[in-house]
Amino acid sequence: MVKRIVILGSTGSIGKKTLRVIDALNSSLVARPVRSKSSTSNGTRGPSLEKEKTKYEIVALTAHSSVELLAEQARRYKPKFVAITNADYFEQLSSAVGDLDVEILSGPDSLIEIAQLDQVDIVLTAIVGAAGLPAVLAAAQAGRQLAIANKEPLVIAGELLTKAVRENGGTILPVDSEHSAIFQAMQAGSREEVSKIILTASGGPFRKATVEDMRNVTLEEALSHPVWDMGPKITIDSATMVNKALEVIEAHWLFDMPVERIEVLIHPESIVHSLVEFVDGSVIAQLGEPDMCLPIQYALTYPRRVAGLSKHLRLEEIGKLTFERPNLKTFRALPLGFEVVRTGGTAPVVFNAANEAAVQEFLAGKIKFVSIVELVEDCLNKHNVKTSVSLEELLEADAWARREVRTKVHKSIRA
Numbered sequence: 001m002v003k004r005i006v007i008l009g010s011t012g013s014i015g016k017k018t019l020r021v022i023d024a025l026n027s028s029l030v031a032r033p034v035r036s037k038s039s040t041s042n043g044t045r046g047p048s049l050e051k052e053k054t055k056y057e058i059v060a061l062t063a064h065s066s067v068e069l070l071a072e073q074a075r076r077y078k079p080k081f082v083a084i085t086n087a088d089y090f091e092q093l094s095s096a097v098g099d100l101d102v103e104i105l106s107g108p109d110s111l112i113e114i115a116q117l118d119q120v121d122i123v124l125t126a127i128v129g130a131a132g133l134p135a136v137l138a139a140a141q142a143g144r145q146l147a148i149a150n151k152e153p154l155v156i157a158g159e160l161l162t163k164a165v166r167e168n169g170g171t172i173l174p175v176d177s178e179h180s181a182i183f184q185a186m187q188a189g190s191r192e193e194v195s196k197i198i199l200t201a202s203g204g205p206f207r208k209a210t211v212e213d214m215r216n217v218t219l220e221e222a223l224s225h226p227v228w229d230m231g232p233k234i235t236i237d238s239a240t241m242v243n244k245a246l247e248v249i250e251a252h253w254l255f256d257m258p259v260e261r262i263e264v265l266i267h268p269e270s271i272v273h274s275l276v277e278f279v280d281g282s283v284i285a286q287l288g289e290p291d292m293c294l295p296i297q298y299a300l301t302y303p304r305r306v307a308g309l310s311k312h313l314r315l316e317e318i319g320k321l322t323f324e325r326p327n328l329k330t331f332r333a334l335p336l337g338f339e340v341v342r343t344g345g346t347a348p349v350v351f352n353a354a355n356e357a358a359v360q361e362f363l364a365g366k367i368k369f370v371s372i373v374e375l376v377e378d379c380l381n382k383h384n385v386k387t388s389v390s391l392e393e394l395l396e397a398d399a400w401a402r403r404e405v406r407t408k409v410h411k412s413i414r415a
C-alpha cells in the first residue's frame with residue numbers, strides 16, 4: 001500500500017520532523033508488531049515484528065523563503081510539486097531544481113492548488129500562523145484527510161473549517177501533541193461518556209516567574225524552551241502561554257467540547273501529553289517522551305501503530321510526575337483565551353492576529369516580552385466583536401488587529 005503525502009511548510013520544525021518520520025517509516029528501521037503464533041499467556045501480542053508495509057510517497061512540499069532547504073528536500077524526496085509562497089524566490093528555486101522532474105509553483109495561492117491536488121491521502125499542515133488558513137480550508141473543501149499541526153487556522157475559523165470537513169467527507173487528525181493525546185485517550189469511551197478534557201502545559205521557561213521578573217526577559221531567554229525544540233513563534237507563544245490559550249480553542253473545535261469542560265494543568269516534565277476524564281471518574285491519559293515524532297507518526301499511520309523513532313518511556317528513570325494549577329494572574333493569556341472562545345465571532349481571530357503581530361515585533365526587538373500579551377488584551381478591548389461571521393469578515397478582523405498592534409508599537413517607538 002502507498003500513502004501519498006503533501007506537506008505544507010516542509011522546511012519548518014514540524015515539516016522537517018515529518019520527513020524524518022517518513023524516512024524511518026520507509027526504511028527497514030520500522031517494524032510493526034504482529035500477533036505471534038505462540039501468543040503470550042494473557043493473549044496479548046507477542047514480540048515478533050514485521051516490516052511496515054505501507055510506503056509513504058511525497059507528492060508536494062512547500063516553503064515560504066527557505067529556498068535552499070526546499071530544493072534539497074525536492075532532490076531527496078522527488079515530489080511532483082514544490083511551492084514557494086514568497087514569489088521573490090521563484091527564479092532561485094527554478095534554477096536550483098531545474099534538472100528535476102518537478103512542477104514549481106509560487107505565491108500564496110499556490111498553496112491552495114497544492115492543498116487540493118488529486119490522489120493525495122494526507123495533507124499535513126505545518127505552516128506557522130494564519131497564513132495557513134486558505135490552504136487548510138481548500139483541503140477541507142476538497143474532502144481531504146488533514147493532519148493538522150498548524151493550529152492558528154482552527155483558532156480563527158474553527159467553525160468554518162470543521163463544517164467544511166464534515167460537509168465534504170474529510171477528516172482531521174491532530175498533530176499537536178496535546179490534541180493527539182486527547183484523540184488517543186478519547187478512544188477509551190464514547191463521546192457522550194467524556195466529562196472533561198485536561199490539557200497539560202510545560203509552563204515554559206518562566207513557569208516560576210512573577211510579573212515583575214518577566215519585565216526584563218530577553219529574546220534569548222524567551223526562546224529557550226526547557227523541554228520542546230520548536231519554531232520561534234510557537235516558542236514565544238509557549239513562554240507567554242498564548243500557545244496554551246490557542247490550544248484550548250483548538251481543542252474546543254477539534255473535539256466539539258464546550259470550554260467549561262476544558263481544563264489546563266501545568267506539568268513541567270511534559271510526559272503526560274493530556275488527559276480525558278469520563279463520566280465514571282476514570283481518567284485516561286497518553287504518555288510518552290516529549291518528542292513530536294510520535295504524534296506526527298500516529299497521524300500518518302492512524303489507525304495503526306508501528307514502532308518508530310521515539311524513545312520508549314522509562315518511568316522509573318523519570319521517577320516523579322508533577323502537576324500544578326496555572327498562575328492565571330501572571331499568565332493573562334490563558335484566561336483571555338477562555339474568554340475569547342466564550343465570546344466567539346471575531347474575538348478569537350483578533351486574539352490570534354494581535355498575538356502574531358506582537359510576537360513579530362518582539363522577535364524584531366521592537367517591544368518587551370510583557371508587551372505581547374498587553375497588546376493582545378488592548379486590541380481585544382478596542383474591538384467591536386461581530387458574531388456569526390463570514391470568512392471575509394474574519395479576514396478583515398485579522399487585518400484590523402495586525403494594523404492596531406503595528407500602529408501602537410510604531411507610535412510608542414516614536415514617542
Ligand code: NDP
Pocket residue numbers: 008009010011012013014015062063064065066067085125126127128129131132149150151152175176177228229230231232233234292
Ligand atoms: P516553523 O517556523 O519552524 O516553520 C514554519 C513553516 O511554515 C516553514 O516551512 C515556513 O517556511 C512556512 N511559512 C512561514 N511563513 C509562511 C507564510 N507566510 N506562508 C506560507 N508558509 C509559511 O514553525 P513550526 O514548525 O514550529 O510550527 C508550525 C505549526 O505547527 C505552528 O502552527 C505551530 O503552532 C504548530 N506546532 C508546532 C510544534 C513544534 O514542535 N514546532 C508543536 C505543535 C504544534 P520557511 O522555512 O521558508 O520560512
Ligand code: MG
Pocket residue numbers: 176177178247
Ligand atoms: Mg502543543
